[in-house]
Amino acid sequence: MAKDKKMVEAITSMEEDFAQWYTDVVKKADLIDYTSVKGCMAIKPAGYAIWENIQHELDRRFKETGVENVYMPMLIPESLLQKEKDHVEGFAPEVAWVTHGGLEPLQERLCIRPTSETLFCDFYAKEIQSHRDLPKVYNQWCSVMRWEKTTRPFLRSREFLWQEGHTAHATAEEAEERTIQMLNLYADFCEQVLAIPVIKGRKTDKEKFAGAEATYTIESLMHDGKALQSGTSHNFGDGFAKAFGIQYTDKENKLQYVHQTSWGMTTRMIGALIMVHGDDSGLKLPPRIAPVQAVIIPIQQRKEGVLEKAAELEAALKAAGIRVKTDATDKSPGFKFAEQEMRGIPVRIECGPKDIEANQAVVARRDTGEKIVVALPELAEKVTEILNTIQNDMLERARTHRDAHTYTATTYEEFVKTINEKPGFIKAMWCGDQACEDKIKEDTAATSRCIPFNQEHLADTCVCCGKPATKMVYWGKAY
Amino acid sequence: MAKDKKMVEAITSMEEDFAQWYTDVVKKADLIDYTSVKGCMAIKPAGYAIWENIQHELDRRFKETGVENVYMPMLIPESLLQKEKDHVEGFAPEVAWVTHGGLEPLQERLCIRPTSETLFCDFYAKEIQSHRDLPKVYNQWCSVMRWEKTTRPFLRSREFLWQEGHTAHATAEEAEERTIQMLNLYADFCEQVLAIPVIKGRKTDKEKFAGAEATYTIESLMHDGKALQSGTSHNFGDGFAKAFGIQYTDKENKLQYVHQTSWGMTTRMIGALIMVHGDDSGLKLPPRIAPVQAVIIPIQQRKEGVLEKAAELEAALKAAGIRVKTDATDKSPGFKFAEQEMRGIPVRIECGPKDIEANQAVVARRDTGEKIVVALPELAEKVTEILNTIQNDMLERARTHRDAHTYTATTYEEFVKTINEKPGFIKAMWCGDQACEDKIKEDTAATSRCIPFNQEHLADTCVCCGKPATKMVYWGKAY
Incomplete structure (x- = not known):
């Protein structure tokens, strides 16, 4: 058992080498693997399931504010990328260029989208004619590509997954309102779901997005004291509208330029989850984002009645809306404990013959290590309560750490x-x-x-x- | 009102010119727009919402069979694409090549994935060592690119959205079982959700997938009598495993090659929905896939109490689980009727002052044009019933049409x-x-x-x- 535990826990200590600790967690928690494509990662089931939960939570919040999802091409003709001067200067040095289609060279190079302002502008220029066509509040979930020189899983990879919202409005006020609304949405999502406290503010002109009038950002602090830009929301004013000719006739039948915004959040938030909450035993996922919130680990599972009881408890927890699994593999309990810790599952439920006899189970919190003995009839209710406590405590702990640093x-x-x-x-x-x-x-x-x-x-x-x-x-x- | 209606309905008749009718519906039902990138489309909210429902329904069914989602890179190094002989021959002539990253030429060309067998094989070769690592039943939702010469929205575009499942198994039997399981899943999905009857069978060697041992397919028949390949499931045997060296040690500690499958369904199913069910008034969506299942159109909406009643009915239908919207814009009712028909919303609910006085509403079926007077207290229950009837009738109508042709x-x-x-x-x-x-x-x-x-x-x-x-x-x- 001790040996098993060691096997799983063989990661670098975060105090010793934070960067290596991060890489170890990413690999040992089975989140990604490296690929033959330099700077691009394979996101494995445990990593992708976190992203699916992020998508689900954000998408629901977006739609409540009237966002509609669309899909634009992944390629941008060079001439289109060049239409907005600041934008092309910012992105041209770091895009991947497609020069051949099948066996033929292309007449015009196409880049793989590093972001899609130019495509949305091209689209809006055709779609928007009248004030009745406004606002447009569109978003897409997709992957983008930026040819970075040095890369790190989730934090900076050549290809990453994100959502990018692109909106067009009749007035400057409305655009500014949407920009701030989405920044607040990101901040609430980070705090309430990811348990990551953020500082809301505006970027300086030096740090703002290429082509934006104003960039707003939420900034979070990692365990090692480094900052992470965690979501941005840009107000473009009418700069892109003028470059792309996006005009509408207002109620007085006068031609006006639209005012635009864009806003995005990426898979780098998985990196943030690791670096804000993790410890030397691995990942620690806040319950609201954890793909598996509780794992039942039967003790002496070959003894009569143990697996049956585990199945019964699993059903009870599922019925209470808890995302629960039972680990009935033939690995040792010690190995399973270490694995649950490495993968950051918020709660572990141990239940063996003695527990069953006493009509109880032991609930272990991943965040504190605390073990709580719970009577079986109250298990679902107590676990729900403990998950809520963990969620709140993790946010408070992250906030305390941030404030102390x-x-x-x-x-x-x-x-x-x-x-x-x-x-x-x-x-x-x-x-x-x-x-x-x-x-x-x-x-x-x-x-x-x-x-x-x-x-x-x-x-x-x-x-x-x-x-x-x-x-x-x-x-x-x-x- | 007549003029409004004409505006929306100005589409080519399907008997006159089916191809032009299709293009008209795609545009007028607001599903897509063309873009500056030849052969790539912008999928608009009404089109993308159908895809979201397809994703949601398929993904749920996948997960019930143990599928886990992952994400692989969008680029494939040329050397990797070339590892399986038949596969590269099939795909190399129709891929887009990335030759430059930022300002530098690449040492090796990378193609944008036309499909990801090679990436999954490269991944599995590292991930799979022991029989304990099997099976792997992974899927990804992504976009792929095939450099087609002639393109049509949804049916054949250079970029399209799809899911691609890639599995690895210990035995040939298990791989064959999974191949057929997924084919059956696709067939059930098409019939039960899209109301499209399909023929299940095997492709001839001439028509099978590049690199497959066997390709299974579901084939559907469009309204014009042309066939559409609607989903495929491939059994690769150990061909890719041998090309990529994907081996595991079995229980007797002997090295064995894995057996693999892949299976996919794409945005072309939106084209199938149009061509199987549509008519000269536009799109007709089966209720189970329709983003909006019922639209309430208030008549004489400025009269006292009409909009209030519409809101009350909308709430009642929502509570019954119906995806419903109210169209309270200042367009004329005739225009709204035509728009509902063009967009294929299965049910229209008309309710004006006289209806309210009689405590009733008129429910119009998009599929048959039938109008049903329903007492308001029974509205939610009746609409649910009517939606079920429409779903069944649409499948039966499509089956009758197919059998007759x-x-x-x-x-x-x-x-x-x-x-x-x-x-x-x-x-x-x-x-x-x-x-x-x-x-x-x-x-x-x-x-x-x-x-x-x-x-x-x-x-x-x-x-x-x-x-x-x-x-x-x-x-x-x-x-």
Whole structure:
């Protein structure tokens, strides 16, 4: 049993080497495998099931706000990509180019979509004529490709899965409202479902999306103190509309440009789940996103009545709406325990002959290790309660960790010292000048994460240049 | 009102020009739009919602049989595509090639997946070691690309959406069992959900999938008498396993090759729905797949109490599990009626001041045009009943049409005359020789659709060459 346990647990400790720990968890929790295609991963059932739950939860929330799903081509003609100047500059260096179809060279190169603003704009230019055609609130679930040089599973891969929403509105106000609405939706989803607290704010001009007027972001903090951009929502104003000629006739029969937004969340959130919640035993999934919320592990399962009782308990938990499985394989209980821990299943239910005799089971929490003895008739009710507690506790724990690793700096010396010694967010004042962002990045490798909606007045002057400050900014090293 | 109706209904009659009718329906029912990318379509909300329902229904059925979803890369290195000889010969002429990543030329070309056997094999070769790792029953939902010369929305587009299942088994028997299981699942899905009756059978060697030992197919008949291959399930035997080295140690510790299958269904089924059920007023969706099953159209909606009553009815129908919407836009009722018909919504509920006074509504069936007066307290119950009736009637109507357009031929003269004069399936005996298939295709443009599981003995000799017949075959011109 001890040997079995060791087998599964042979992962690098997170304190020792966080990057290696991450890679170990990704592999040992059976989330992905590497492939023959450099920078592209195979997402295995345990990983894909998390993504399916993310899709399901987000899609439901989208549709409640009037979003409709569509599907655009995966290829973009080069001439189309080039229509919006900032956009092509941002993306052209990192796209994959299709140059041949079958045995023939193409007359015009096509890139695999790195994002689909240009395709949606091309589409909207034809679809939208009148104010009656507005708003358009479309979304697609698809894969995109960005030719990254260094890649890491989920966090930065050449191909990744995401959703991208693209909307068109009659007025600037309505576009801004939708941009913020989707940012709030992402933030609520992260906190309520993924148990990941986020900072909401606006990106600086340096960090905003190629072609956007304003980019809003939610930023989360990983266990190692590095930041992760977790979802973005862009307001394009009428910039793309002018580049693509997307116009409508208003109620007074005048031609107007539409105002557009886009917003996306990706498979990198699986990376966030690992890095926010995981520990040296592996993954820890919040119950609301866990494909399997509880696993029943029969003890001495060959003894009479044990598997029958396990089946009975499984049925009772299922009836209560719990996603439950029984592990009745011929592996040892110790191996099964370690596997449940590695895969991050929130709750383990142990039940053997002695438990059955006492009409009880032992419920072990993945997040704390706590073991709770529960009378069998109350099992479904108690497990539901424990899953809710785990969900809340995981969010609170992540919030406490984040807050404990959020620092402030009012002098540049303090800023640099903190960045170098204390991984986490640093709140500091900024003059609004990109030169200061450049200097900070150059000196410390930290970037501005966002100008948070919740502003605090920490000082009168920019932490970098000493000129009058206009905003408080979250800074940090980021994935 | 008459003018409004005409606006929506201005589509070509199907008797006059079926191909143009199809294109008109696809566009006017708002299913797709053409894009700047030749041969690739934009699937609009009304089209994509049908695909979401297909996905939902199929995915649920898959999972009940133990299927797990995964995601493989969208690109295949040329060397990987070339590993299985027949497979590369079949697909290499019709793939799109990526030759540049960012600003750099690639060392090896990558093709956009036309199908993913090679990627799954590469993956399985690493994942499978022992008999304990078997079976693997994986599926993915994704888009694929085939560089077709002539394209038509849904039926044949360069990019299309599909699911592709790929399995690996310890024995040949188990692989064959899974191949047939999935074929039956597809057939049941088509009949029960899409109301499309199918012929189950095996493809001839000439028509089988590139690299397969056996391809099984379900074939359906469109309204114009042309056949549509509607789903395929392939048994690969150990051919791919040998090409990719996918071996496991069995219980006696001997190395064995796995046996594999793959199976797929695509967005072309939306084309099938149009061509099996549609009419000159547009699309007709079977209730089980219809994104909106019933639309409430308030009459004289500005009169007091009408919209309130519509909202009340909508709530009652929703509570009964009916997918219902109210059209309270300022379009005329006539326009709304025509739009409901064009979009194929199975049931329309008309309710105005006079109806409300009489405590009733008028329910109009899209499939027959029949109008049924229903007392309001019974509305939800009656509409549920009517939707079930429509579902059954649509399947029966399609079956009757198919059977009425299924012919037999015992001489070649009769065969050619029937093909030329009576569009539909022809059942005829075959010697098993590919030369006869080639001759028939050359002379008539018809192909062997399948060797049906339900064999009949129509004659002793091949309809083409007169040699002894071994099988009865369904022949037909196909999409």
